[in-house]
Amino acid sequence: MQMMKIETPNNLDELINCLKNADSSSCLLGGGTDLIININNKKLYPNTIIDLSGVNELKEIKKNGSSISIGAGVTLTEVCENSFVKEKFPALAQATSQVGSTQIRNRATIAGNIGNSSPCADTVVPLMALNAKLKMLNGNGEYYHIPVDKAIKGSGKKNLKPNEAIIEIVIPYLKDTCSSAFYKIGSRKAVTISKLNGAVVVDINLNNTIVNAKVFLGSLGPKAFRSIMAEKVLMNKKPNKELLSEFQNILMKQVDEAIPGRGSQLYKRHAIKGMCEELFIRLFGESCIRGEI
């Protein structure tokens, strides 16, 4: 039996050293809620595991001048219970609060969710919609930022080198007129892998008109993607029942384009209507779709 080496860096400098020696058979360990399962299922047998849990610098949520940064070691529970995140980035708070179970959220990290690169990863969709960047660190001691999308190849493959690690997730503040929402549909209420997930960020002016919209969808292909056609439908409109039905129709079309002929197409094109409605309720309130606005 081949031995597995566990590295336990205690700070960023030690992490750099570990990354320096990392190769394709090394793995970073966040909460381990994907990695350990993959090792147990023998999908993966790393020679070296670099355990990030000792790196204290990665355990903070920091407010900067124009952005918030979430350390790679922050658990999903900490994210979804953070009052600033809840207030400013409801889409992310909602997504992180709906990942797995309490036990999973107590261990799992956003960095791991990105690193796992599953097509239905729940935190990826809002991060993309929120235009988040990843602060990276590599074995040469270099720090740099990349967009979330660039870190993910798709279908469970990440697009990161063995010698680089996500150390922070950086999300720029939104204008005060913006709001965001996330919703997922799985096969049951809780502890469920998404069959559909989506996040929307909108900017609404004083006239109650949507002046900017970002729509991202997950679980409809190798990785989450932007739905420009859906954004167009929302632009310069007032949120109401009619707009909801336009939004539903365009996303049904988006499903048809994303997964034509798939066994799940019929279900997803129908179920996405429910997701649209929930997103609208979360963004604009229950009353907007009951025709009371």
Place this chain on the structure above:
Amino acid sequence: MMTEGNYKYIGKSVPRHDAIEKATGKIKYVGDMKVNGMLYARLVLSHVAHGKIKSIDISKAKDLPGVVDIFTYDNSPKILYNAHKWMSGMDEVLDQYLFTDKVRFYGDRVAAVVATNDKIAKMAADLIEVEYEVLPAIIDPETSLIEDSIKIHERGNIAFSKTMGYGDVDKVFDKASYIFEDKIITPKQHHAAMETHVALAIPSGDMITIYTPCQVVFQVQLIVSEALNIPLSKVRVIKAPMGGSFGGKGQPIIEPVCAFLAKETGRPVRLTLDRTQSIIGTRTRHKTIGTVKTAVDKKGKILGRDLDIVIDSGAYHTNASAIAMAMGKKFFRMYKMDNVRYSATSVYTNTPVGGACRGYGSPQLHAITELNLDNVARGINMDPVEFRLKNLVHPFDKDPMGGPDLGNGQIIECVKRGAEAFGWKEKWKRPKDSGRYRKGVGMACGTHGNGYYGAYPDFITMDIKMNSNGEVILNSAIHDMGCGTVTIMQQIVAEVLDLELSKITVLEGDTLSSPYDSAGTQASRVTYVCGGAAKKISEILKDKFAKYSSKILNCYEEDIVMEGGYIYNKNKPDKKVGYGDMVSNIYHQYSMDMSASYTYSSPANPGVYAANFVEVEVDTYTGLVNVLDIVAVHDIGRAINRDFVYGQVQGGIHLGLGMAISENIELDENGRISTLNFSNYHVINAPSMPDVRIILIEEEDEFGPFGAKSVGEISAVAIAPATLNAINNAIGTNISQYPATPERIVEALVKTKK
């Protein structure tokens, strides 16, 4: 009238005997047991659904340090057996080996590795390379009915078939003005016990001792003895703490393998299955496809019923015949009808093997028939509750097929009480929702049995003794599955002998020291039959104790009072003697031991009944079902321990809800299974589990202990059809395949719109 027994122990909600050990993690399950020199075993299961094994390359696995031995069909006994056989003399189809050279399903047993630790055993199992000559597979049971070019077993693909009934069914269907026909499919379901299958076998001399969380120690002993060709006396089976079974550990699946590995290596061996292996490689609830026809008159009287059911036995026979018979029997014991026909055909397929699963066919039978009844009611524009009330059996009706009497069956009362508590009338008449979320209501009735009387020998021998401390020991081959059997027996003994529970020790099954029991924990027989035995033998001991005590106390036997551990002459209440002291006196004065042994043979097998009422809310966009309310009414006879009964009902509902909306072992056309663990085999989890409002009808049964009847299996019978009826009611569909997954619901909605 409900009889309020004036009991001290019966009906009380005392905690189970091992609650503290379990809650504190101190209890030792087999997976926690370690003995000196113990080896660890893992199985290699087939990854094709049908094929001949061309070669097995064990070289890489053998080279792994720590691997002790590897076994396949090449170096194991070629003795056919059937793990379903629980008693000698049962004539069963023998079609399974310890290890096979022809795999018949994705999950069939190919090899076992024994190693010095569990990790190595697992790794080695993965290194074994099996080459197959892949054969075409039959996955759909209906294909199996007609396909004879693919032979799963030499004897053909029909495992069993039987038609029974009475009256003139064809004539009724010729004449009837209303006939409703449905074809309904029920899924293969995994038992999902928290503890996966595990056994520990310890050889010493020519004896093998097996610790196993099993349901029938004497069945394990018998099967090990037959499969390994060793005498019964050389196999000792001890029932270990059970981490859940629900029928899944009823048949000895891994015990003969584990015993063989221990025998061959000469060392203790613990064999463990992982979740995937427990899902695919043990037993499942049988999938069924039922075509049911019901003829009614205008007023809603059922004139005749005809059910043709195909039962998917999977790759081996096991209980293919017993399950068909068990379902058939229930078919005749629910509604009064003059013309009934039941035809069942069990077929082999290249799919996971069927076996006992909580309800033993009753959940499938009722899933089919009760769904059809709602369509009948809808068709004749009648409230389904009224329709059922017109046709249900009455207390003390006879079995029209000549089976055991139905006894004091309270299904009508169940339906009436349930309908009232649920608010059925108002909810049924409520205008239908038309928005995204739609509420609906449904109900269903169910029946099950109380043991094997009328079908198989149903008896148990119990030994009881009282010691000179006034403590009682009850020795018999009972098996506590986690439902509180030990405590139930304590309560029964306590009530008869008027002795506190802490003074009563109840032993569980050990083939070496337990007296014989004919059938184990199966067929909802434990409280009814074994509990009946516990009551009877306690009475025998009581009489014996009273007889000798009366001599010592110099009074009439009738004047003897036993109360809270003290015995006395009722005319001299100030002269109380502790039970223990009296036992001592009897030793000295009469050279007599206060013990007894008795073989209790069940005198009856009444029906138990339940009615379930369900309200759901269906999200017409996502197809997700939210179960809002459940009322479960049970004809229990008498609850021995009220909380245990509630626990059983909650658990049965949980399992049945899974069957209704989410649980299904999914196979593709090649027989490959995709639901390999709980990430996509979805049991109902806590956030989705509704409260269950439970109502007990306690009309005592004539023969059950203190009037008690069974609840463990009946609790899982009516919920699936009640739920699907509610879903169909909510959204105006006729979904006839369980489970009603979001995808099936959406598909049905899309279809009905067109």
